[in-house]
Amino acid sequence: MLDVWDLPLRILHWLLALSVLIAWSSANVFDTVHEIAGYMTLAAVALRLAWGVFGTRHARFQNFIRPPAAVWRYLVQAARRQPGRYQGLNPAGAAMAITLLLLLSVSTISGWMQLTSRFFGVEWVEQVHTWSSNLVLLLVVVHVLGVLAMSALQKENLIAAMITGQKRRRES
Amino acid sequence: MKAPIKTTVIALSFVFGLAPAFADGFTNCTNAPKSSWKPASEAEAAAKAAGYEVRRSKIEGSCYEVYGVNGGKLFELFYSPEDLSLKHTKAK
Numbered sequence: 001m002l003d004v005w006d007l008p009l010r011i012l013h014w015l016l017a018l019s020v021l022i023a024w025s026s027a028n029v030f031d032t033v034h035e036i037a038g039y040m041t042l043a044a045v046a047l048r049l050a051w052g053v054f055g056t057r058h059a060r061f062q063n064f065i066r067p068p069a070a071v072w073r074y075l076v077q078a079a080r081r082q083p084g085r086y087q088g089l090n091p092a093g094a095a096m097a098i099t100l101l102l103l104l105s106v107s108t109i110s111g112w113m114q115l116t117s118r119f120f121g122v123e124w125v126e127q128v129h130t131w132s133s134n135l136v137l138l139l140v141v142v143h144v145l146g147v148l149a150m151s152a153l154q155k156e157n158l159i160a161a162m163i164t165g166q167k168r169r170r171e172s
Numbered sequence: 173m174k175a176p177i178k179t180t181v182i183a184l185s186f187v188f189g190l191a192p193a194f195a196d197g198f199t200n201c202t203n204a205p206k207s208s209w210k211p212a213s214e215a216e217a218a219a220k221a222a223g224y225e226v227r228r229s230k231i232e233g234s235c236y237e238v239y240g241v242n243g244g245k246l247f248e249l250f251y252s253p254e255d256l257s258l259k260h261t262k263a264k
Contacts, residue, residue, distance in 0.1 A: 031264075115264060120246045121227025121239030 001166040004088055006056040009048075010165055016044045020104070024137060035115070042108035045101055058088030065098065066091040083153045085170040090150070096143050103139065106132040198262070199233025202254040209253035212236050218256050219249050235259065 005013075023037035052061040066074075074091040077084060084090065089097060110129040113119040151158045161167045202209075215236035216226045224240030224247065231237070231253075238249040246264035251257065 031262075115246065117241060117244055117246065120241060120264070123228055 002087065002169050003165055004058050004167045005162060005165040006059055007165065008051055009055065009059045010162060012044050012048045012051065013162055016041065016048065016104075019044060020136065020140065023133075027133070035111075038108050038111045041104060042112065045104045045108060048101060049105075061098070064089040064091075064094040066094060068095075071095045078150070078153065081153060083150060087167065087170045092146065093150070096139065096146065100136065100139055100143065103132050103136045107136055198235055198237075198250040198260040201233070201235035201250055201252040201259045203234070204254040206253075210256055212253075214256055215249075215251040215253070218251060218258070222258075224249065 019037045019040035023034055023041060026034040026037060028034075051059050057063055071091045071094070074084065078090075078092065086093075107129060110125050110132060113125050114122075114129060119125045147158050156168060158167075212229050212231070215238055216229050219226050219229075219238045219240045224238070224242045227239040227241065229236055229238040232250070234253065236251040236253050238251060240247045240249050248262040248264065249258060250260040250262070252259055
């Protein structure tokens with residue numbers, strides 16, 4: 001077993017999951033909780049973005065970002081039950097991570113904007129927040145299903161891997 | 173791994189099931205049918221008359237929710253669509 005996901009990455013991942021879940025369940029129901037969860041999410045996203053530049057190998061964006069064509073090719077192969085050998089993030093997982101981080105940035109920033117005097121009650125800000133947040137929720141479902149599918153395909157517990165940080169060694 | 177899963181399920185049930193009970197949003201301002209409601213613009217006018225800078229309004233349950241700014245502070249004002257009485261003020 002290899003150490004793949006470092007501790008900061010794992011902590012940030014689960015912190016992000018928790019704060020998004022809290023924000024989701026408190027939306028339009030419990031404003032104060034929703035706002036706090038939003039700020040937590042914003043902080044976690046910012047830290048993850050920084051870690052993607054300064055972190056260990058498999059945390060770095062440079063290590064796993066691929067062009068869209070490569071993501072598509074990967075999905076086609078995976079559908080044929082050939083997931084390939086990626087020690088860290090595969091191209092599809094990478095696309096998901098980047099897309100989620102971008103959408104979360106839009107969601108948290110537009111949410112924060114709504115609490116400023118300038119943008120309070122401004123409709124386009126509210127719509128951006130609603131749309132980006134709903135897209136996040138949709139992708140979270142896809143993300144969870146994707147992780148479960150890849151775990152089955154690779155015969156590896158990827159959820160456990162995000163807790164322990166360890167995966168089976170793959171030849172590069 | 174069983175205890176953490178059970179705990180998580182219970183926690184999530186609490187959050188999704190009971191959270192609305194702790195809701196701090198106002199959604200119940202009238203029982204009058206929608207056909208008898210006054211227009212939302214009158215709720216906005218009431219807020220403006222009370223000294224707020226009105227940004228916009230929307231329907232929230234059976235309330236008119238008006239977004240108002242007063243003295244640099246942000247407020248959500250909940251009016252009854254039936255008689256335009258102010259039911260609740262929430263400082264943001």
